Amino acid sequence: MSPSIGILVTNYKAWPVTEQTVLAALQHGGEAVRRVLIVDDCSDAPEAWTGDARVSIHRNAVNLGYVRSVNAGMAMMTEDIIVMLDCDARPLTPFVETVLAAFAADEKLGALAFTQTDDSQQLRPACEPGPAALDFLIGPSFWHHLPKRLRDSLSPPADYLCLHSCCFAFRRVAYAQVGGFDEGFDFLDADMDFSVCLNRAGWKTSFTREVVCFHPGSGSPQSTATRVIRLHRNRLRLLRKHGLMPAMPLSRVLLLARHAVETAVLLIAVLLRRPNAPDKLSCRLRLLGGVFNDYQTC
Numbered sequence: 001m002s003p004s005i006g007i008l009v010t011n012y013k014a015w016p017v018t019e020q021t022v023l024a025a026l027q028h029g030g031e032a033v034r035r036v037l038i039v040d041d042c043s044d045a046p047e048a049w050t051g052d053a054r055v056s057i058h059r060n061a062v063n064l065g066y067v068r069s070v071n072a073g074m075a076m077m078t079e080d081i082i083v084m085l086d087c088d089a090r091p092l093t094p095f096v097e098t099v100l101a102a103f104a105a106d107e108k109l110g111a112l113a114f115t116q117t118d119d120s121q122q123l124r125p126a127c128e129p130g131p132a133a134l135d136f137l138i139g140p141s142f143w144h145h146l147p148k149r150l151r152d153s154l155s156p157p158a159d160y161l162c163l164h165s166c167c168f169a170f171r172r173v174a175y176a177q178v179g180g181f182d183e184g185f186d187f188l189d190a191d192m193d194f195s196v197c198l199n200r201a202g203w204k205t206s207f208t209r210e211v212v213c214f215h216p217g218s219g220s221p222q223s224t225a226t227r228v229i230r231l232h233r234n235r236l237r238l239l240r241k242h243g244l245m246p247a248m249p250l251s252r253v254l255l256l257a258r259h260a261v262e263t264a265v266l267l268i269a270v271l272l273r274r275p276n277a278p279d280k281l282s283c284r285l286r287l288l289g290g291v292f293n294d295y296q297t298c
Helices: 015-032 066-074 096-105 133-138 148-154 172-177 190-200 224-241 248-271 277-293
Strands: 005-011 033-040 055-059 081-085 109-117 127-129 161-163 167-171 204-214
Touching: 005 015, 005 066, 005 096, 015 033, 015 081, 015 096, 033 066, 066 190, 081 096, 081 172, 096 109, 096 167, 096 204, 109 161, 109 190, 133 224, 133 248, 161 190, 161 204, 167 172, 190 204, 190 224, 224 277, 248 277
Parallel strands: 005 033, 005 081, 033 055, 109 204
Antiparallel strands: 081 167, 109 167, 127 161
């Protein structure tokens, strides 16, 4: 008997986009999909889905945020394999056969990322290497401009992948074993943490090029500055939680130096009247002021 498949989609003030994603998931999932659960985070979803009886909508009584909404939805899922989609991660290809074959081929596979695309039509896996402290400490922009050989010598890449929860599938038993998503994370990096936890519990993570989702991103509203600050807050917590960060006094000095350099560069950009420079400068000043309290008061 084949494992059962359920689909979990989260929605926050993006119902028209969510509706299109669910319709696409039903189209490409076919009759093999046992259930589709939409978790609306106390926002704009209707009371009920009209049409396919397999689709249900659960509305949080209060706004819980993304991570708690995922866990609330998972508490209601009973299927063996869960396909999780962001509200704006619309499947473009059939996925059931590929997903079932991947999990059947490796009993230790805990989670499988899909491939995503956008208006550029470029294909990119919904995953990345495991987190690295140096990447965070000196800044991703500078880090990724270094030659790959130098980066690999300074910080050898992790031997596992961290999957993005925008479009991936996972075993419900693996989710349960690691305790689900860590609710200490504020939207960003909860999926990175989930992947690290799976790896440390003995599960594998992988990705497939055969399942493609259209995912432009920014399906839920938030400003760029807010996202940058949340990214720093969550990435610092992720690295510290898993023992990947150097001693905090040294780390804070390095982060302070990084933000000071970024601030100086952006100040020059403001004087030269570069587009968006004032907003970026304001964001870096907030980060500079938040280094010594883990970005909690940015």
